[in-house]
Amino acid sequence: xxLIRFLTLALMLLTGGGPAAAQPQDNxxxxxxxxMRAYDEGRYPEALTFGLRALTASEAQHGPMHxxxxxxxxxxxxxxxxxxxxxxxxxxxxxxxxxxxASLGSEHEHVATTLSNxxxxxxxxxxxxxxxxxxxxxxxxxEKLLGTDSPLTLVTRANLAxxxxxxxxxxxxxxxxxxxxxxxxxxxxxxxxxxxxxLHNHAAILKALLRYPEAEAAVVRSxxxxxxxxxxxxxxxxxxLHLLAVIHHVNGRLDRAEPLFRRALRMFEKAxxxxxxxxxxxxxxYSNLLIETGRADxxxxxxxxxxxxxxxxxxxxxxxxxxxxxxxxxGYGNEVQTAGADLSxxxxxxxxxxxxxxxxxxxxxxxxxxxxxSGSGRLTNENSLTSQRVDRLDVPAMRTxxxxxxxxxxxxxxxxxxxxxGYNNSFDEALRRTAMIAxxxxxxxxxxxxxxxxxxxxxxxxxxxxxxxASAPALTEMLHHLAAALPDVTIHLVAHSTGADILLSALEQxxxxxxxxxxxxxxxxxxxxxxxxxxxxxxxxxxxxxxxxTSYTGGGDWAVWASNxxxxxxxxxxxxxxxxxxxxxxxxxxLGVRLxxxxxxxxxxxxxxxxxxxxxxxxxxxxxxxxxxxxxxTTKQGAHWQYQAGKP
Numbered sequence: 001x002x003l004i005r006f007l008t009l010a011l012m013l014l015t016g017g018g019p020a021a022a023q024p025q026d027n028x029x030x031x032x033x034x035x036m037r038a039y040d041e042g043r044y045p046e047a048l049t050f051g052l053r054a055l056t057a058s059e060a061q062h063g064p065m066h067x068x069x070x071x072x073x074x075x076x077x078x079x080x081x082x083x084x085x086x087x088x089x090x091x092x093x094x095x096x097x098x099x100x101x102a103s104l105g106s107e108h109e110h111v112a113t114t115l116s117n118x119x120x121x122x123x124x125x126x127x128x129x130x131x132x133x134x135x136x137x138x139x140x141x142x143e144k145l146l147g148t149d150s151p152l153t154l155v156t157r158a159n160l161a162x163x164x165x166x167x168x169x170x171x172x173x174x175x176x177x178x179x180x181x182x183x184x185x186x187x188x189x190x191x192x193x194x195x196x197x198x199l200h201n202h203a204a205i206l207k208a209l210l211r212y213p214e215a216e217a218a219v220v221r222s223x224x225x226x227x228x229x230x231x232x233x234x235x236x237x238x239x240x241l242h243l244l245a246v247i248h249h250v251n252g253r254l255d256r257a258e259p260l261f262r263r264a265l266r267m268f269e270k271a272x273x274x275x276x277x278x279x280x281x282x283x284x285x286y287s288n289l290l291i292e293t294g295r296a297d298x299x300x301x302x303x304x305x306x307x308x309x310x311x312x313x314x315x316x317x318x319x320x321x322x323x324x325x326x327x328x329x330x331g332y333g334n335e336v337q338t339a340g341a342d343l344s345x346x347x348x349x350x351x352x353x354x355x356x357x358x359x360x361x362x363x364x365x366x367x368x369x370x371x372x373x374s375g376s377g378r379l380t381n382e383n384s385l386t387s388q389r390v391d392r393l394d395v396p397a398m399r400t401x402x403x404x405x406x407x408x409x410x411x412x413x414x415x416x417x418x419x420x421x422g423y424n425n426s427f428d429e430a431l432r433r434t435a436m437i438a439x440x441x442x443x444x445x446x447x448x449x450x451x452x453x454x455x456x457x458x459x460x461x462x463x464x465x466x467x468x469x470a471s472a473p474a475l476t477e478m479l480h481h482l483a484a485a486l487p488d489v490t491i492h493l494v495a496h497s498t499g500a501d502i503l504l505s506a507l508e509q510x511x512x513x514x515x516x517x518x519x520x521x522x523x524x525x526x527x528x529x530x531x532x533x534x535x536x537x538x539x540x541x542x543x544x545x546x547x548x549x550t551s552y553t554g555g556g557d558w559a560v561w562a563s564n565x566x567x568x569x570x571x572x573x574x575x576x577x578x579x580x581x582x583x584x585x586x587x588x589x590x591l592g593v594r595l596x597x598x599x600x601x602x603x604x605x606x607x608x609x610x611x612x613x614x615x616x617x618x619x620x621x622x623x624x625x626x627x628x629x630x631x632x633x634t635t636k637q638g639a640h641w642q643y644q645a646g647k648p
Contacts, residue, residue: 028057028068035075042234042271044082045410045444051076052411070099074117081120082235084277087354087361090121109152112141116156119163128167135160149187151194154180158198161205170208177202193229196222200240207243212251219243235278238267242282249289258293261286273408275316280309308388313354316388317435320347320402322478323451324471325427331390332427336453336467343477345398349388350435356380360440379609382436387428399485402446406489412445414489415521416482417616419449420475422497423468423529427451437494441613446489448482450475452502468498472505479510483518492521492616497574500528504538511541520545522616526552526608528573535573539580548582550615550623552608554589579638586611586623586630587642607643 031054038047055072062068073092080089097114104110119134139160142153161176180198188194203218223240230237245260265286268279287302310316323344325332337344352360360380393401406414419437421430430451438447452471482491495503503525510517523542528535528551542549553574577585588608607629620626623641630641 028054028061031057032071032075035079039075039079039082041231042082042236043410044079044271045408045413047079047082047410048076049410049413051079065099065102067099067103070096073099074114077117077121081117081124083272084124086121086124087357090118091362093118093121107141107145109142109145112138112145112156113152115141116159120159123163123166128163132160132163135163149183151184151187154183154198158201162201165201165205165208170205174202174205174209177205191225191228193225196225196229196236196240199225200243203243203247207247207250212247216244216247219247233267233270235268235271238264238271238278241267242278242285246285249285254289254293257289258286261289270408274305275309277309280306308349310351310388313357315352315357315439317350317352317385317439317447318347318405319350319431319434319438320398320446320448321345321390321431321451322448322474322481323427323453324474325451325453327392331387332451334426334453334455336470343474343481344392345395345481346390346392347398347401348390348431350431351386351388352380352435352439353384353386356384356439379606380436380440382429382432385432385435385439387431395481395485398481402482402485406446406486409444409446412443412617414445415443415492415616416446416448416486416489417443417492417494418478418482419447420493420495420499420503421449421451421454422495422499422527423454425451425454433496440609441616446486448478450478450499450502452499454498468502469505472502472509475502475506476509476513479506479518480513480515483516487516487519489519490521491518492524494524494526494612495528496526498529500525500573501530501534504530504535504542507545507547508538508541511544517545520547522619523547523549524552524612524615525549525573526612527554527575530573532571532573532576532578535578536580539582543582548584548621550584550586550612550621551578552586552588552612553577554587577635577637577640577642579640584621584623585640587633587640589643 031050035047035050035054038044038050051072055069055076058066058068058072073096077089077092077096080086080092093114097111097118100108100111100114115134115138119131119138122128122134123131135156139153139156142150142156146153157176158180161173161180164170164173164176177198181195181202184192184195184198199218199222203215203222206212206215206218219240223237223244226234226237226240241260241264245257245264248254248257248260261282265279265282268276268282272278283302284306287299287306290296290299290302321344323332324337325344326335326337327333327344332344359378402416406416409415417437419430419434421433425433430449434447434449437443450471452474453467455467479491482489493503493507503523507523539549551573553576577587579585588605607627611623611627611629614620614626618626622632623630624632629643631644632639633642
């Protein structure tokens with residue numbers, strides 16, 4: 001498929017700021033530069049990290065409608081498009097267009113750029129009629145404002161050619177790309193990087209027209225230019241390698257095609273991750289070649305990966321798991337694993353459907369590209385997530401897979417979190433809850449869950465308490481595995497309900513163990529079903545590990561109230577704010593969600609989730625320093641924080 005040129009906005013759009021604003025402005029400019037350098041070099045996770053920082057700084061410095069915010073939004077959209085995250089890119093571009101029309105008017109070259117970029121996202125989503133109208137509108141505006149041979153006009157014309165290609169009008173596509181190349185040849189050196197994309201596009205169109213010698217010459221020339229100007233592992237080089245492999249393949253030169261497929265596949269996977277559509281397309285074509293050369297078994301391995309791919313309409317979320325549940329079929333049931341058996345390890349793939357992908361994209365756009373800044377709108381519905389596969393792994397394989405995933409992290413480099421679920425959760429429910437947290441955080445580090453053997457039954461509370469008490473050693477073992485596998489990775493710990501008791505018991509054991517300890521970050525407990533006395537007993541061990549605890553509590557948490565009533569005790573942490581050294585206790589009763597007895601507020605209400613996300617991202621405390629939603633309150637029992645209605 002030809003490549004669409006995605007355009008970035010000129011940094012000269014930046015305005016405003018006097019001497020007092022010089023330093024923040026310089027910082028924004030530096031972040032712009034870091035974003036685009038990482039983007040140009042194909043380091044997309046890093047580009048995303050710098051882009052989000054630039055966007056936050058731009059809006060804080062200039063307000064939401066400033067031109068620098070438009071540049072930041074456009075740069076972020078460019079990264080998302082490179083990752084085939086079109087649903088994430090499009091609402092950002094709509095914000096860009098609103099800012100530009102308000103400040104520049106409806107007919108301006110930068111407005112034409114954004115129209116072309118929105119057309120790009122529409123085209124890749126198969127919305128060809130919308131894309132055609134936007135491309136033609138941008139082309140008409142460019143020809144009027146810049147002339148027919150302007151470089152930007154040529155790019156817009158080339159983008160329209162890709163639309164013709166996508167709809168099967170190869171003759172019109174070839175005519176436009178040829179005109180573009182002829183215009184560029186009159187003004188650019190023959191090895192200029194500006195020719196690389198039009199040459200690649202022309203080669204793809206010539207291949208579709210069965211003009212193979214011309215196609216091969218064009219793609220070889222594009223590859224030569226790219227290898228001269230780009231880093232050796234750049235995804236654009238892989239694009240040219242892939243197309244050249246396809247041309248060799250259709251001409252029966254299998255021995256020449258295979259090493260090109262292998263090299264392109266390796267480069268795509270490194271730059272874009274294992275499930276990117278470019279990776280899947282290469283896997284599909286490489287598997288066909290393997291079949292032709294008599295290697296059916298190897299081809300089937302590749303085809304299984306193709307079949308498991310989500311495509312652009314969905315998102316796959318990898319979740320590392322450790323469990324002491326008994327295996328059942330391809331997953332795990334609700335019974336305890338055989339005594340003496342090793343802890344089971346593996347990675348599960350959880351899929352978010354298109355409705356959740358677009359919901360998250362819209363929330364992210366309104367929250368300046370960062371979900372944790374959104375104080376309204378719904379979070380991902382974990383019940384809409386589906387488990388695609390569960391891969392059991394031994395310890396070496398787990399370490400390899402975890403390290404490979406972390407090598408591509410940009411927003412949360414060298415970070416992981418482990419979620420410990422609560423009472424009445426199946427294995428699948430524990431996976432989906434963990435995936436929901438990771439997805440709404442846009443957590444590209446390692447997301448993991450410890451799935452202890454809850455009976456997954458409302459009537460199984462007493463059995464669950466016994467199983468929870470016996471599961472702390474297994475969680476401790478999981479943390480030791482992570483310490484050995486990821487010694488330089490910061491691991492945040494998040495526990496809900498009964499899981500908080502398991503987590504704190506495991507931290508006690510970890511503090512006493514004479515083994516390598518993981519690099520631990522935040523400890524977050526929500527609606528904790530643990531007695532006040534028992535909680536206080538664990539704190540010396542927590543402090544010995546150098547940790548602090550954030551506890552979300554609620555007097556209206558009926559599930560914790562019922563647990564306390566059954567036990568006849570003096571109180572539970574989940575519905576009683578505490579005032580103890582090293583503990584930030586946040587009372588969230590005012591955010592109640594009666595539908596589930598206020599027992600899941602931390603993943604039901606954006607304000608609590610936002611606070612949790614910001615805590616993990618910034619490590620900032622106390623709570624009122626990171627959000628205006630919580631205010632300190634002092635009672636006879638001591639100080640804690642409380643949600644105040646009407647606060648953002």
